Amino acid sequence: MSEIAISKKYRDICPDTVARVFAAERAKYKSEKDADKAARAHLHQITGAFMTPDEMKTADKLLRAYKEGDGEAFEKTLRLHSSTRERMEGAQALYEHILNAADSPKSVLDLACGLNPLILGNMGLTVRGMDISGGCVRLVNEWARVREWNVQADCRDLLCNPEMEKADIAFMMKLRPVLEQQKKGSAMELVASVPTDMICVTFPMKTLGGRKVGMEKHYSEWFEGNLPHEFEMIERFIEADELCYVARRCV
Ligand SMILES: C[S@@+](CC[C@H](N)C(=O)[O-])C[C@H]1O[C@@H](n2cnc3c(N)ncnc32)[C@H](O)[C@@H]1O
Structure with a gap:
């Protein structure tokens, strides 16, 4: 080609x-x-695999519908990306737990964000997101403009251009399997390089196809066994079928 x-x-x-x-x-x-x-x-x-071109088109239509007063369009949009869809039912408990554990951060660096900044913006947080999906980035920025949130996403590859802004906390949600498929060792390198004192790292408990295949044990052992020494673990919990760690840099 x-x-x-x-x-x-x-x-x-x-x-x-x-x-x-x-x-x-x-x-x-x-x-x-x-x-x-x-x-x-x-x-x-x-x-x-996380959001198809057809789902992108549907999302564009939903944004137009929202502007015309469709009150359900926001939630329907969140369901178009598999990662936000998977956590919809328990999302409130998940984010409350993360934010409480992390001393109520106001600003978030959302690494490989998908549509997650829409949830965070809707909660009043300042967000800087990045993702290789231009469609997700465009949707996040469009919704932020319409809703007047302090949310901005960039189309950026974390493996090519890892430049990041300061924020109260970095989110690395469900990113580990995707990043390791691209470069072995890169997920923990990313944890070590975030410019924030706090980090929240989450893991899927099911495959994209919905199978549970020992993922809790696998990801717990990986995270707890490899977290760089400068971090202390503050909290570990499971909400919305998502294994979640909050850690703080202590030097
Ligand atoms: C499993 S989804 C998680 C999305 C979001 N973090 C969430 O939990 O809602 C993985 C995301 O990583 C993005 N991605 C994959 N490789 C990336 C890379 N090298 N740099 C930045 N984003 C990447 C994909 O486009 C996708 O939106």
Whole structure:
């Protein structure tokens, strides 16, 4: 596939990510066709699988409906991204628990945010989000403008451009499996590099297909066994089928 075709087909994904993934797959395969097929599958796995192009279109329609007074459009939008959809039922308890454990932060750095900044903005928090999905970033910024929240998202690849702003807390929600599929060791490197004193790291307890396969044990052992020494763990709990840790940097 030519560079132009690549950029056209994947224009909704951060260009750094598209270039990184295609280059990595081409280094692995002899045949360009096989490499392109693998790159497309990988891009789907790390971003497209969470919110499809059709769901993006539905989200655009819902935003228009909201502007015309549809009171259900906001919640329906949150259900279009698999990660926010999965936590909808217990979301209030989940966020109350995180915010209480973290001494009521006012500003959040939301790493690989999906549509999560919509929930945080709706709670009155200041949010700086980033994600490789241009569609999610655009939706977050549109909703923030319409609702007049102090919320802004950037289309950015955490593995290419990890520059981050200061905030009271960094959220790394359900990101570990997705990041490790891209670069082994990168998830804990990211934990160590956040410019905040507090961090909230969460893990899915089910696969995207809904299966529970020992994920609590697996992720607990990984997080508790590898958390850098400069962090102390403040809280561990499970809400909304999400394993959640809040930790503080103590040096
Ligand atoms: C499982 S979803 C979690 C979304 C959000 N954190 C939540 O819990 O609601 C993973 C998100 O990571 C984004 N993503 C994947 N790789 C990324 C990378 N290298 N840099 C930034 N975002 C990435 C995807 O586009 C997707 O929105």
